[in-house]
Amino acid sequence: MKTLNETAFHLPVLLRQVAEFLLTDVDGTYIDFTVGGGGHSKLICEKLGKSGRLIGCDRDAEALVQARSVLSDRVRLVQSRFSDIRGALKEIAAGTVTGILMDLGVSSHHLDDPSRGFSHRTAGALDLRMDQSTGEKAAELLARLSLPDLTDLITMYGEDPQARRIARAIVKEREQSPLATTEALAKVITKSVPATANKSLARVFQALRIAVNDELGELEKGLEAGWDLLKPQGRLAVISYHSLEDRIVKNFMREKAAPTSAAFEPFPTEHIATGRIISRKPITPDEEEIERNPRARSAKLRVIEKLG
Numbered sequence: 012m013k014t015l016n017e018t019a020f021h022l023p024v025l026l027r028q029v030a031e032f033l034l035t036d037v038d039g040t041y042i043d044f045t046v047g048g049g050g051h052s053k054l055i056c057e058k059l060g061k062s063g064r065l066i067g068c069d070r071d072a073e074a075l076v077q078a079r080s081v082l083s084d085r086v087r088l089v090q091s092r093f094s095d096i097r098g099a100l101k102e103i104a105a106g107t108v109t110g111i112l113m114d115l116g117v118s119s120h121h122l123d124d125p126s127r128g129f130s131h132r133t134a135g136a137l138d139l140r141m142d143q144s145t146g147e148k149a150a151e152l153l154a155r156l157s158l159p160d161l162t163d164l165i166t167m168y169g170e171d172p173q174a175r176r177i178a179r180a181i182v183k184e185r186e187q188s189p190l191a192t193t194e195a196l197a198k199v200i201t202k203s204v205p206a207t208a209n210k211s212l213a214r215v216f217q218a219l220r221i222a223v224n225d226e227l228g229e230l231e232k233g234l235e236a237g238w239d240l241l242k243p244q245g246r247l248a249v250i251s252y253h254s255l256e257d258r259i260v261k262n263f264m265r266e267k268a269a270p271t272s273a274a275f276e277p278f279p280t281e282h283i284a285t286g287r288i289i290s291r292k293p294i295t296p297d298e299e300e301i302e303r304n305p306r307a308r309s310a311k312l313r314v315i316e317k318l319g
């Protein structure tokens with residue numbers, strides 16, 4: 012794969028804020044679970060001291076090629092998805108990591124490369140897998156799902172009020188010919204809901220992306236894996252880009268930070284909070300960043316510190 016300059020592949024979001032909140036010890040061990048084009052990792056690496064260590068992970072092989080081209084050799088790169096990360100980093104003992112970054116979703120490269128099928132704006136095969144070596148493509152999913160399941164998928168992951176109408180149109184169209192390309196799917200959506208086509212296009216493509224990559228299941232597993240790896244006073248920083256992701260991150264952090272008691276037991280036991288939320292409110296990009304990088308507009312950074 013031809014590598015691009017860093018900003019053409021992906022412009023890192025909330026870069027300064029990530030470094031500020033994540034780096035508590037320049038000689039610590041850090042893991043970037045979503046190294047992507049290497050933007051955040053590059054800055055983290057530049058700030059590390061002599062004994063500092065950084066590992067970058069991503070499930071996408073193309074991202075790792077790009078990251079290798081911009082990161083120094085001291086950064087180790089590993090292909091892994093969140094749910095396999097504990098196995099992939101076996102040598103990293105639980106409770107030893109200083110900071111973990113999860114910058115969720117896709118990179119600009121995914122959206123800009125027509126062959127990946129992530130964008131309804133460019134013509135390409137309906138793939139949408141972040142790791143193209145495994146799993147079901149979006150075209151295969153669309154061909155397989157029943158009408159009720161397709162409606163549920165567009166409702167749950169796309170939050171589109173016209174999900175049923177769109178799902179019906181997809182099912183009708185695929186009886187004539189399989190929906191194998193972004194253009195074919197975009198045409199069906201536009202025809203079925205012409206008045207709100209732009210919103211629905213974005214929502215259906217988001218729904219397919221979430222389903223194909225099991226993004227929400229992966230996120231839940233990634234948060235738990237990350238928490239397990241962190242040492243006391245270690246920090247987990249997560250950037251989310253839509254409400255479905257953010258709800259999972261917010262609830263996870265609240266649960267870790269909440270001292271609750273088990274009310275139904277005969278002798279209520281105190282549950283001691285295991286974390287301290289560092290960002291009471293999510294950290295969001297300022298106007299200047301949004302103007303420079305419109306894709307940053309929905310970003311929310313949340314940070315939690317492990318107690319111990």
Ligand SMILES: C[S@@+](CC[C@H](N)C(=O)[O-])C[C@H]1O[C@@H](n2cnc3c(N)ncnc32)[C@H](O)[C@@H]1O
Binds near residue numbers: 091115
């Ligand atoms: C927003 S981009 C990260 C960009 C990066 N921070 C940078 O500065 O270039 C998100 C990256 O996370 C990866 N990713 C998303 N879900 C993943 C998962 N479950 N496991 C591993 N990588 C994942 C994607 O392949 C993508 O490269």
